[in-house]
Amino acid sequence: MDAVPARARVYVAGVALAALLCLRPLPSVRAPWWAVLLLAGLYAGSELVARSRFVGTCYPVLLAGAFLLPPPAAALVALPGALLSPVPRRPFGLRRLWRAAQLTLAVWAAAWVHWQLGGRDAVVEPAFPYALVPAGAAVLAFCLVLTVLDGGILTLADHVPPGRAWRGLFSRSLAPIAVHGLAGLMMAVLWRSPYGPVAALLVLLPMCVAWWAFAQYHRERAAHQATIRALVQAVDIKDGYTRGHSERVGQASMMIARELGMDDERVETLRFAGILHDVGKLGVPTRLLRKDGPLTPEERRVIELHPEYGHEMVRGIRFLGEARAAVLHHHERLDGSGYPYGLAGDRIPESARVVAVADAFDAMTSTRSYSRARPVAAALQELQRCAGGQFDPRMVRALVHALERHGWRPSVTADGTPAPGAAPPPGRGEDARDSVGRGAP
Amino acid sequence: MTSPPPAQSPPAQSPSSVAPLLVPGCAGVLALGCLASVLASGPVQRPVALAFGGLVVLGELTRRTGAEAREAAPLGAAGALAYALLGDVAGRPAQHGVAQTVTVVLAASLLGSVPYVARGSGPVLDHLARRVLTVGFAAVCFRPLSQQGAFDHWSGPADALLLLALLALTTLCDAVLAAAPAHARTGWPFGPLLREELRGMVGITSAVCATGAVMALAVSVAGLWALPVFCVPLLLAQLSYRRYAAVRATYRQTIASLARATEIAGYTPAGHARRVAGLGVAVGRDLGLSGAELTVLEYAALMHDIGQLSLVDPVPAGATAGLPVTEQRRIALLGGAVVRQTGVDAAVAVVVERQADPCREQPVAARIVRVVNAYEEKARDAGPGGGLTALEELRLAAAGDYAPEVVEALARVLSRGSLTGPAAG
Numbered sequence: 057m058d059a060v061p062a063r064a065r066v067y068v069a070g071v072a073l074a075a076l077l078c079l080r081p082l083p084s085v086r087a088p089w090w091a092v093l094l095l096a097g098l099y100a101g102s103e104l105v106a107r108s109r110f111v112g113t114c115y116p117v118l119l120a121g122a123f124l125l126p127p128p129a130a131a132l133v134a135l136p137g138a139l140l141s142p143v144p145r146r147p148f149g150l151r152r153l154w155r156a157a158q159l160t161l162a163v164w165a166a167a168w169v170h171w172q173l174g175g176r177d178a179v180v181e182p183a184f185p186y187a188l189v190p191a192g193a194a195v196l197a198f199c200l201v202l203t204v205l206d207g208g209i210l211t212l213a214d215h216v217p218p219g220r221a222w223r224g225l226f227s228r229s230l231a232p233i234a235v236h237g238l239a240g241l242m243m244a245v246l247w248r249s250p251y252g253p254v255a256a257l258l259v260l261l262p263m264c265v266a267w268w269a270f271a272q273y274h275r276e277r278a279a280h281q282a283t284i285r286a287l288v289q290a291v292d293i294k295d296g297y298t299r300g301h302s303e304r305v306g307q308a309s310m311m312i313a314r315e316l317g318m319d320d321e322r323v324e325t326l327r328f329a330g331i332l333h334d335v336g337k338l339g340v341p342t343r344l345l346r347k348d349g350p351l352t353p354e355e356r357r358v359i360e361l362h363p364e365y366g367h368e369m370v371r372g373i374r375f376l377g378e379a380r381a382a383v384l385h386h387h388e389r390l391d392g393s394g395y396p397y398g399l400a401g402d403r404i405p406e407s408a409r410v411v412a413v414a415d416a417f418d419a420m421t422s423t424r425s426y427s428r429a430r431p432v433a434a435a436l437q438e439l440q441r442c443a444g445g446q447f448d449p450r451m452v453r454a455l456v457h458a459l460e461r462h463g464w465r466p467s468v469t470a471d472g473t474p475a476p477g478a479a480p481p482p483g484r485g486e487d488a489r490d491s492v493g494r495g496a497p
Numbered sequence: 498m499t500s501p502p503p504a505q506s507p508p509a510q511s512p513s514s515v516a517p518l519l520v521p522g523c524a525g526v527l528a529l530g531c532l533a534s535v536l537a538s539g540p541v542q543r544p545v546a547l548a549f550g551g552l553v554v555l556g557e558l559t560r561r562t563g564a565e566a567r568e569a570a571p572l573g574a575a576g577a578l579a580y581a582l583l584g585d586v587a588g589r590p591a592q593h594g595v596a597q598t599v600t601v602v603l604a605a606s607l608l609g610s611v612p613y614v615a616r617g618s619g620p621v622l623d624h625l626a627r628r629v630l631t632v633g634f635a636a637v638c639f640r641p642l643s644q645q646g647a648f649d650h651w652s653g654p655a656d657a658l659l660l661l662a663l664l665a666l667t668t669l670c671d672a673v674l675a676a677a678p679a680h681a682r683t684g685w686p687f688g689p690l691l692r693e694e695l696r697g698m699v700g701i702t703s704a705v706c707a708t709g710a711v712m713a714l715a716v717s718v719a720g721l722w723a724l725p726v727f728c729v730p731l732l733l734a735q736l737s738y739r740r741y742a743a744v745r746a747t748y749r750q751t752i753a754s755l756a757r758a759t760e761i762a763g764y765t766p767a768g769h770a771r772r773v774a775g776l777g778v779a780v781g782r783d784l785g786l787s788g789a790e791l792t793v794l795e796y797a798a799l800m801h802d803i804g805q806l807s808l809v810d811p812v813p814a815g816a817t818a819g820l821p822v823t824e825q826r827r828i829a830l831l832g833g834a835v836v837r838q839t840g841v842d843a844a845v846a847v848v849v850e851r852q853a854d855p856c857r858e859q860p861v862a863a864r865i866v867r868v869v870n871a872y873e874e875k876a877r878d879a880g881p882g883g884g885l886t887a888l889e890e891l892r893l894a895a896a897g898d899y900a901p902e903v904v905e906a907l908a909r910v911l912s913r914g915s916l917t918g919p920a921a922g
Binding site (some may be wrong): 085164188235239242245251254255259263267268270272277278279287365368372374375 | 652653656657658661674700701703704707708710711714715719720724726727729730731733734735736737738740741745746747748750751752753754755757758761762763806835838839840841889893
């Protein structure tokens with residue numbers, strides 16, 4: 057998105073102008089300049105570290121500045137860090153300018169509110185619990201300015217409809233910024249105490265640990281998903297003709313689960329159930345999986361062991377929950393003639409009934425070595441014909457409804473990117489907490 | 498370096514009957530003494546005691562267990578340390594002594610542990626004993642001097658630095674308290690155990706110490722109102738840490754499942770990867786590896802046979818140690834390629850790739866994997882006494898194959914006969 061619309065440029069220029077106006081009274085302001093320098097340096101340093109580790113912005117320093125300094129001086133604290141720290145994508149200059157202007161305005165607003173409510177004296181004294189009131193108001197102002205400006209740039213540069221751009225932006229970012237605000241208040245109080253800035257710096261340590269753990273969490277989570285993909289790819293390598301089958305079954309299972317009104321966590325579990333349902337094929341000799349032509353009863357028995365192999369593999373992974381039962385029972389049939397245990401009706405776990413329908417649907421609509429792909433409509437007809445005997449009619453109906461509503465656009469690659477409309481992966485909400493101020497353009 | 502032959506009696510068994518009781522014993526004596534002293538003289542400054550006690554109870558109530566959690570109740574620990582290091586409250590000197598500090602912390606910790614014990618979530622004795630001893634240590638260092646006014650003429654920043662130094666000492670004391678029983682129980686070398694404890698403390702424990710110091714200072718500036726305000730960042734750190742620990746545990750389970758793929762596929766005997774990982778981590782610990790190195794070793798050991806998935810015909814019984822060297826290397830390279838896809842640390846893939854190289858060229862983790870894998874393959878079918886024969890074979894094998902120091906470490910680990918060290922990581 058190198059081409060930034062002209063109106064977005066005008067918007068950024070306007071915000072930058074407003075920020076400059078905030079800074080204009082600086083020459084006449086009396087402020088402890090060494091404190092401004094120290095805080096600005098601290099913010100710039102923490103920004104450099106934070107950006108290279110992909111963690112959030114260091115708001116506590118900025119808010120401490122807003123609680124300690126007169127508004128123009130507080131706004132100045134944000135400037136060097138925002139201008140110097142690296143930005144992830146082009147156009148670099150414009151992004152830096154935007155971030156600096158946005159943060160300057162937000163910090164100025166917070167400091168102004170705090171100043172007007174007499175927060176400075178409350179911090180110096182310190183007068184608790186009154187000090188919490190101006191600090192709370194300042195945090196609200198800070199958050200409000202950030203989200204309003206962010207929503208504007210999303211609308212103008214990324215063409216997000218205004219309603220969606222602002223919806224939830226404020227409520228999502230308020231809680232994390234409030235925590236940062238408490239840390240900032242703590243810093244400010246200790247800074248003005250006899251213990252001085254040394255004690256104030258200690259406040260940042262727990263925050264740093266939180267950020268570190270947060271970054272580690274994301275790294276491990278990404279590695280974990282890569283490992284699951286590796287499991288699936290291992291199956292795909294063995295079982296040549298099913299390329300992408302696992303991912304598509306995961307997607308269809310997810311659609312059924314959502315249509316049945318399951319909560320997000322169960323929907324995600326069922327996606328994993330679909331993805332991993334054939335993982336037991338790792339235990340079946342490659343020669344059998346790739347055999348053209350009819351199988352002997354002996355060979356069929358070996359292949360029919362794969363649900364049990366799969367369950368044996370995944371049973372130690374606790375977070376999979378009911379997905380493990382789905383792996384074991386996805387070849388059971390409603391009339392009790394399936395394998396491995398010949399369960400019937402409600403004895404078959406719900407997750408397994410979902411995956412069974414999704415599995416059959418994808419098997420019919422994709423090309424196999426022994427059969428051409430059938431159109432979606434024909435496959436659904438076949439599923440409805442077998443509903444009651446082989447499949448749970450409720451799941452078949454759910455699939456039909458889901459396909460009517462969303463259509464069937466399976467992702468072609470097997471690299472595990474969730475399809476449009478996929479469940480937000482757990483943790484997306486936390487990503488958003490730091491997206492404010494880092495967002496567009 | 499000479500090592501005892503495996504047949505010799507396990508060296509760690511004799512002191513282990515007394516040593517584990519040492520820490521709880523000392524803590525009990527200290528707690529009883531303090532309790533008696535407080536009962537005799539009565540508590541002073543009750544509101545302060547109640548506020549800090551309440552904080553410790555809250556911290557204990559939010560605690561969780563898990564092998565991964567280095568500090569189970571960070572808020573409780575921070576509150577307890579802050580109470581021990583409290584100089585004054587909103588300008589007036591704090592008057593509680595060592596005895597009252599320990600008593601309040603003990604009572605609050607006991608109270609906070611009630612629901613935890615009622616749920617039957619596990620033993621709390623060790624945790625309580627360590628808490629009592631560390632808080633006692635911090636209080637003994639600080640309270641008498643503070644009450645005699647030794648720090649009155651110190652400047653503010655010097656006071657803050659003094660608290661930090663005391664907390665560093667307390668942390669060291671805590672690490673020793675954690676490493677000593679582990680050393681007595683398992684016989685692992687003390688140095689690496691202590692180093693690992695300290696390294697594990699860099700994260701959450703430093704946050705606990707900083708919060709403890711900040712709370713003590715903030716209460717002296719702003720009064721008791723500071724407590725609720727100032728525990729929020731630590732709670733945030735605790736939350737992040739817990740989620741990190743949870744995803745780490747999940748990840749470990751998934752890696753273990755991937756490792757089982759070779760067993761399910763019939764390439765290796767059941768449990769082989771798990772046994773090599775367990776024994777390999779024990780050997781690595783004996784050789785002084787710690788923290789991240791042990792995690793890399795564990796993952797590499799779990800997945801060391803994964804290259805066999807790419808073979809058309811299984812190796813008989815999965816015994817790769819008996820194959821020609823070129824074939825071993827080919828499988829190792831295939832395995833490294835698979836491991837690279839899984840998103841684990843690239844160091845793991847390197848270890849898997851190089852497990853069949855001559856030992857002089859290998860990283861130490863790869864040497865361990867090679868020796869332990871060979872030992873496991875040779876020993877498992879041999880029945881009773883097979884272990885000794887296998888060790889002898891490894892010692893006598895061509896000098897370039899198995900690193901002698903690793904073989905000796907393996908011998909030491911086997912002679913201790915227990916693999917129940919503290920979990921890696």
